[in-house]
Amino acid sequence: xxxxxxxxxxxxxxxxGEHVQKxxxxxxxxxxxxxxxxxxxxxAGEEGCVLAFDIQQKALEHTRNRLEKSLDFCNYELILDSHxxxxxxxxxxxxxxxxxxxxxxxGGDHTVATKPAATIQALEQSLTLLKxxxxxxxxxxxxxxxxxxxxxxxxxxxKGLDSRKYLVLVTQYYNRPNDPPIPAVVIKL
Amino acid sequence: xxxxxxxxxxxxxxxxGEHVQKxxxxxxxxxxxxxxxxxxxxxAGEEGCVLAFDIQQKALEHTRNRLEKSLDFCNYELILDSHxxxxxxxxxxxxxxxxxxxxxxxGGDHTVATKPAATIQALEQSLTLLKxxxxxxxxxxxxxxxxxxxxxxxxxxxKGLDSRKYLVLVTQYYNRPNDPPIPAVVIKL
Numbered sequence: 001x002x003x004x005x006x007x008x009x010x011x012x013x014x015x016x017g018e019h020v021q022k023x024x025x026x027x028x029x030x031x032x033x034x035x036x037x038x039x040x041x042x043x044a045g046e047e048g049c050v051l052a053f054d055i056q057q058k059a060l061e062h063t064r065n066r067l068e069k070s071l072d073f074c075n076y077e078l079i080l081d082s083h084x085x086x087x088x089x090x091x092x093x094x095x096x097x098x099x100x101x102x103x104x105x106x107g108g109d110h111t112v113a114t115k116p117a118a119t120i121q122a123l124e125q126s127l128t129l130l131k132x133x134x135x136x137x138x139x140x141x142x143x144x145x146x147x148x149x150x151x152x153x154x155x156x157x158x159k160g161l162d163s164r165k166y167l168v169l170v171t172q173y174y175n176r177p178n179d180p181p182i183p184a185v186v187i188k189l
Numbered sequence: 190x191x192x193x194x195x196x197x198x199x200x201x202x203x204x205x206g207e208h209v210q211k212x213x214x215x216x217x218x219x220x221x222x223x224x225x226x227x228x229x230x231x232x233a234g235e236e237g238c239v240l241a242f243d244i245q246q247k248a249l250e251h252t253r254n255r256l257e258k259s260l261d262f263c264n265y266e267l268i269l270d271s272h273x274x275x276x277x278x279x280x281x282x283x284x285x286x287x288x289x290x291x292x293x294x295x296g297g298d299h300t301v302a303t304k305p306a307a308t309i310q311a312l313e314q315s316l317t318l319l320k321x322x323x324x325x326x327x328x329x330x331x332x333x334x335x336x337x338x339x340x341x342x343x344x345x346x347x348k349g350l351d352s353r354k355y356l357v358l359v360t361q362y363y364n365r366p367n368d369p370p371i372p373a374v375v376i377k378l
Contacts, residue, residue, distance in 0.1 A: 161364045168363040174373070175350045175357040184363070 011171065012137050012183050013039060016097060019135045020044060024096040027129065028052040029083035029122055030114060034063030036099045037078075038070055046073040051090060053083040083122040090129050097134060098126045102150055103141030103181075116153040123157060127166070127188065136186040143179030151182070158184055165189055200360065201326050201372050202228060205286060208324045209233060213285040216318065217241040218272035218311055219303060223252030225288045226267075227259055235262040240279060242272040272311040276318060284318045291339055292330030292370075305342040312346060316355070316377065325375040332368030340371070347373055354378055 016036075020026060020043040028037040031054035040050045054060060060078045067076060079089060083100075100123070102114050126136050138158075142151035158168050167187040173180035205225075209215060209232040217226040220243035229239045243249060249267045256265060268278060272289075289312070291303050315325050327347075331340035347357050356376040362369035 155363075158363050163365045166364065168365075169360055170363040171358055171360045173357070174344075174347050174359040175355065176352045 009035075012099075012139055015135065015137060015185060016040065016099065017043060020048075020097050023047040025090075025094055026050045027086060027090060027095050027098045027126070029086065029098060029126070030054070030101045031059050031063055031078065032101060033059070034066045036101065037063055037076065038067060040097065040099065041067060041071055041076050044075060046075055048075050050076040051079060051086070052076060053079050053081055053086060055080065055082050082118055084118040084125070086122060087125045087129065092128050093131050095126075095129045095134055096131055098130060098136045100126075100136070100138045101141070102138065102154060114150060116150045119150060120153060120157055123154070127161075127186075130186075130188040132188050134188050136188075138184040138186065140182040140184065142182075154184075155182075158186070161186065198224075201288075201328055204324065204326060204374060205229065205288065206232060209237075209286050212236040213238075214279075214283055215239045215286040215288070216275060216279060216284050216315075217288050218275065218315065219243070219288070219290045220248050220252055220267065221290060222248070223255045225290065226252055226265065227256060229286065229288065230256060230260055230265050233264060235264055237264050239265040240268060240275070241265060242268050242270055242275060244269065244271050271307055273307040273314070275311060276314045279318050281317050282320050284315075285320055285323050287315045287319060287323070287325045289315075289325070289327045290330070291327065291343060303339065305339045308339060309342060309346055312343070316350075316375075319375075319377045321377050323377050325377075327373040327375065329371040329373065330368075331371075343373075344371075347375070350375065 020040065022045040024044045026040040026044055028040055028050060031037055031052040037050060037052040044050055052063065057080060060080055063078055102119060130136060140151050140154055142148050158170060161168055167189060170182060170184045172182060209229065211234040213233045214237065215229040215233055217229055217239060220226055220241040226239060226241040233239055241252065246269060249269055252267055291308060319325060329340050329343055331337050347359060350357055356378060359371060359373045361371060
């Protein structure tokens with residue numbers, strides 16, 4: 001294991017990689033540049049299915065191009081809608097894995113950031129949509145243009161989850177300056 | 190991956206297991222019941238070497254019995270001394286992995302707990318003893334009889350490590366009551 005394995009993306013991906021089997025049903029709640037969508041599609045394989053949400057048309061176009069190039073099957077559905085409406089698209093206890101990247105899109109337009117109210121609504125729905133044993137990965141980017149409100153709101157929400165029903169792990173890059181991202185994991189017990 | 194994989198011991202062991210190769214040199218700074226000593230011995234293999242420290246004679250006896258039963262080789266040295274003197278036994282930049290379990294011994298005598306001053310001294314030495322790329326696992330047990338002083342002291346120390354020289358990850362069981370253990374990891378860059 002080297003330093004790179006401890007970078008935030010690698011960290012979350014290791015967890016997803018260990019968790020998502022072929023045939024899995026996954027949701028990318030924050031499609032953005034399609035990074036995680038592509039990864040989930042690969043993990044779930046042809047017999048699996050991935051739903052990915054974004055409210056920006058260009059995110060869908062970019063991701064569709066990307067997936068058409070990288071996959072030789074189509075196991076995904078790209079949805080132009082808010083993740084706060086994801087329960088319209090998936091049934092209760094159906095999802096093996098749900099992924100959130102909160103805050104601004106790294107390298108993207110920081111003025112288009114997820115917003116606390118819609119985020120909490122989407123997270124609440126995710127708890128319902130997750131299978132027992134299912135995993136939700138929530139990576140929180142904060143600071144800079146997008147501030148700290150969402151981070152504080154989401155951490156408070158995570159802290160309040162019933163420990164008999166959900167295992168919540170929050171990892172911090174403990175000695176790193178400049179608001180490093182915070183990866184959190186929720187397992188439905 | 191299931192709930193058990195997220196238990197504190199399993200979590201630390203996964204990291205050690207990924208990190209420690211055959212032939213590695215490891216230190217168990219807090220031998221106790223020899224749990225981690227045995228695990229490190231197995232990982233490092235016959236060509237590796239494990240030093241384990243404890244100030245209680247009965248810890249050494251118990252661990253020796255345990256290792257003689259479970260291993261068909263002897264790649265360990267059990268040392269009756271404080272971990273705050275470990276630099277007397279190992280050279281700078283020599284260790285691939287150093288393991289600390291701080292606070293009381295789970296299931297053991299809570300009045301015999303590690304103490305903040307000696308602990309910080311041992312942690313400081315560990316930074317010197319670690320190879321570049323080496324990993325230090327520090328699991329902090331707190332609350333109950335042993336209080337919170339050591340936890341606060343160690344977390345503050347971790348937070349203060351130079352982020353250009355050390356990567357520090359601290360994971361919390363974020364929604365669990367009753368002072369859950371806190372696993373921390375330090376990688377020397």
